[in-house]
Amino acid sequence: MDIGHYTLVGFAKSFGLFYLLALAAAALLYACWPANRTRFDKAARDIIEDEDKPWR
Amino acid sequence: MVSGLTVSERQWSMAILVIVAFVGLAMAAAGANRADPMQAHGFIVLLFSLAVFCFVLRDYYQPEPAAARLASYYDDPSKAGIVVAMLWAVFGMFIGDWVAWLLAFPDLTFDAAWSSFGRLRPAHTTGVIFGFGGNALIATSFHVMQRTSRARLPDQFSPWFVLVGYNLFCLLAISGYFLGITQSKEYAEPEWYADIWLVIVWVVYLVLYLRTLARRKEPHIYVANWYYLAFILVVAILHVVNNLAVPASFAGAKSYSLFSGVQDAMTQWWYGHNAVAFFLTAGFLGMLYYYLPKRAGRPIYSYRMSIIGFWGITFFYMWAGSHHLHYTALPQWVQTLGMTFSVMLLVPSWIAAANALLTLNGAWDKVRDDATLRFMMMAAVFYGLSTFEGSFMAIRSVNALSHYTDWTIGHVHAGAMGWVALITFGSIYAVVPWLWKRERMYSPVLVEVHFWLALAGTLIYVFAMWNSGIIQGLMWRTYNDSGTLTYSFLDTMVAMHPYYVARAIGGLLFLLGAIVGCYNIWMTIRRPSELPAASGDIPLPVNLQPAE
Structure with missing residues (x-):
């Protein structure tokens, strides 16, 4: 299959924009989703005090 | 170290080393047949694997480690990696400083081919980026992934395979430059067989991390691991694509890239700029997000910000590479795309950078009081400064002045010395x-001495290159009344x-x-471990009652 230069450029210029907007929305939603807050806070706190041995 | 391996792991190590030794022998024989420089590399592979083989053999009959080891983390590869990283640091920085003096005093090449600028310069960049930076990333990633997962490494063989195999790659790369073996792609100079070896090592690294x-x-996977994983995964993709090449012969070092012309340039700088992004940034941000909160004893200021930052960095950097090719044959819109994404990357x-500094607030x-924490703080400051500078320099009209001048060298070193090396030294002083x-x-006094030497060195370096770069750029674009260039190239050399x-x-x-x-790390390792404090060896309470 031979993809022409203009086809590729057209695809990159149209799809690329929406793909990045969708990714940005997904990342922001995940980071700011209220239900994730406790999990994130716990993850940030847990590394400070670890018992220095593995659980298994 | 070998006595920590089980007998079957020792046998695995020796079997693999024998295979690698035979590959080395075959490379030496094939190279010798055609008087190809691959011969020397064959002998290096052979000697390297025999030396490691002897090291394993020496302790082969030691008793097996007790099962109690499984109740603790496996840190031997991290320890070895940190020592090796520091040795590479001294080597790479020594070559770098030699190159710096050589540029001021051209006689310092001593009339030898191996010590010419074109060979010393990649030896410096590979020594500091891959030797120092890569080993520090591997060593700290083993430490961080175990702590944040609360899980011991799944086996004891693969971390050693990754560490030792990676250092064989570094040795092949640097010895190759001195011998004149290079595919002349910046930061991707090693030839095809070294590239294939790195792919094998890297896949084992990725699988070990995932296991x-x-x-x-x-x-929930702690965010430092996201950055380390992005580093491992994306470097694998970049390395494979940019190094696609056809060897001129399987019995020789020379190969030809699959790409040519502007495609080659774009592939190279897609690789080159993402090497900065994922080798020199993502992995070291992993270090920052673990060692800085840990050392400061405070959780990261905003975990949400670290996630948003992560996705921003991974998806914006991918498109920024074309800013290295402003005013070239690359289509104008691709240049503009690279410029736009570079500005967005800020x-x-x-x-x-703000997350790190606000954590310290x-x-x-x-x-x-603590120079180790100050190393990390200063690294975050330089990270903020050099990313601002980078976004600015990617703007086409700024790039017209800065490109091909020493300003670029100054920018790279603000990032490499100020950000990458300082966060690494800080993390190493924390983890040792x-x-x-x-x-x-x-x-602690010597940590303080190191901090001030590193900071002074970076500032002198960066200010010198800002001055020389901007002078050079302005002299190149100065015209006289008759419309011809005012300064010759030699005039700029004298000014610089x-x-x-x-x-x-x-x-x-x-x-x-x-x-x-x-020296400080060596003495810390050599000094015997402190005995546990004797009972009752505690300070007296503050409010003493006078004796009756």
């Missing part, structure tokens, strides 16, 4: 006492000379700091 994460206790970059007394179970580093000397002095200070660091 450790699969054993984790917490359902957002996630400053999110990371309220702990500035610790930063004042933890790994070797010492109360603290051998000498004092800054080249200053740059070499800055580099020398930075090298001295690394040597001081090596």
Whole structure:
């Protein structure tokens, strides 16, 4: 299959924009989703005090 | 170290080393047949694997380690990796400072081919980026992935395969430059067989990381691991694509890239800029997000910001590479795309820098007293500065002045010395006492000395290159009344000379700091572990009652 230069450029210029907007929305939603807050806070706190041995 | 391996792991090691030794022998024989420089590389592979083989053999009959080891983390590869990283640091920075003096005083090449600028320069970049940076990333990633997963490494063989195999790659790369073996792609100079070897090592590294994460206790993966994983995964993709090449012969070192012309340039700078992004940024942000909160004793300021920053960095950087090709045959819109994404990159970059500095807000007394934490703080400051500078330099009209001048060299070193090396030294000073179970580093004063040498060296270097770069750029674009260039190339060289000397002095200070660091780390390791405090060996209460 031979993809022409203009086809590729057209695809990159149209799809690329929406793909990045969708990714940005997904990342922001995940980071700011209220239900994730406790999990994130716990993850940030847990590394400070670890018992220095593995659980298994 | 070998006595920590089970007998079957020792046998695996020896079997693989024998295979690698035979590959080395075959390379030497094939190279010798055609008088190809691959011959020397064959002997290096052979000798390297035999030396490691003897090392394993020496302790082969030691008793097996007790099962109790499985109740603790496996840190031997991290310890070895940190020592090796510091040795590479001294080597790479020594070559770098030599190159700096060579540029000021051209006689310092001593009339030899191997010591010409074109061979020393990649030896410096590979030594510091892959030797120092890569080993530090591997060593700290083993430490961080185990702690944040609360899981021991799944086996003891693969971390050694990754570490030893990676260093064989570094040796092949650097010895190759001195011999004249290069595919002349910046930061991707090693030839096809070294590239294939790195792919094997890297896949084992990725699988080891995923296997450790699969054993984790917490359902949520701590953000430092995201950065380390992005580093491993994306470097694998970049390395494979940019190094696609056809060897001229399987019995020789020379190969030809699959790409040519502007495609080659775009592929190379897609690789080159993402090497900065994922080798020199993502992995070291992983270090920052673990060692800085840990050392400061405070959780990261905003975990949400670290996630948004992560996705910003991974998806914006991918498109920024074309800013290296402004005013070239590359289509104009691709250049503009690279420029736009480079400017957008300021957002996630400053999110990371601000997150680090805001974590320290309220702990500035610790930063004042603790040079280790100050290394990390200063690294975050330089990260913020150099990412701002980078976004600015990617703008086409700024790039018209800065490109091909020493300003670029100054920018790279603000990032490499100020950000990458400082965060690495800070993390190493934090992790060495933890790994070797010492109360603290051998000498906190020497950590302080190293900090000031490194900071002074970086500032002298960067200011020298800003001056020489901007002078050089302005002289190149100065026209006289008759419309011809005012300055010859030689005039610019004379104008830059004092800054080249200053740059070499800055580099020398930075090298001295690394040597001081090596001594301090060595003495910390050598000093016997402190005995546990005897019972009753505690200070008296403050409010003593006078005797009756």
